[in-house]
Amino acid sequence: MLRYFIVIAVTNLAFDLAVAEQNNEKDTGFPWELVIDRGKINGCIYNNRYYSNGSIVVKETLPRKCKIDSNRDGYWAQLEEDELKLYESSVRSQMKLEEEALTVGIEPLNKYEAAIVRFMRRSQE
Structure with missing residues (x-):
C-alpha cells in the first residue's frame, strides 16, 4: 500500500513540475512575435538577453556588434576600425x-x- 502511495505522489509531483515549466515559458513577458521572422530571431542573444541588430555589447572584455547574416542568423562580430x-x-x-x-x-x-x-x-x- 505504501508503494502505491509513493508512486502516485511522484507521478503527481512530476505532472505539477511539467505544468509549472510550461507556464513559466508562456509568461516571459517578452514580445517574441515582434522579433521572430520565419522562425528566426532577428537579433542576437547574450546572457539570456535579446539584443537587436546593431547593438554593441562588451563581450569577453571586447566590444562586439550584433549583425544578421544572409541566413537571418544573429551573430556577434568585431567592430570595424572606425x-x-x-x-x-x-x-x-x-x-x-x-x-x-x-x-x-x-x-x-x-x-x-x-x-x-x-x-x-x-x-x-
Whole structure:
C-alpha cells in the first residue's frame, strides 16, 4: 500500500513540475512575435538577453556588434576600425564626465548634488 502511495505522489509531483515549466515559458513577458521572422530571431542573444541588430555589447572584455547574416542568423562580430575608434572615444568621454560630475575633491557627490553640478556646467557652455 505504501508503494502505491509513493508512486502516485511522484507521478503527481512530476505532472505539477511539467505544468509549472510550461507556464513559466508562456509568461516571459517578452514580445517574441515582434522579433521572430520565419522562425528566426532577428537579433542576437547574450546572457539570456535579446539584443537587436546593431547593438554593441562588451563581450569577453571586447566590444562586439550584433549583425544578421544572409541566413537571418544573429551573430556577434568585431567592430570595424572606425566603429571601434568611435566606441573608445565615447567610453573615454563618458568616463571623463563621470569623473568630473561625481566628485568634488575627495568626497563623492550624491545624485542631487551631481545633477546640480552638471546643470551648472552645461549652462556655462
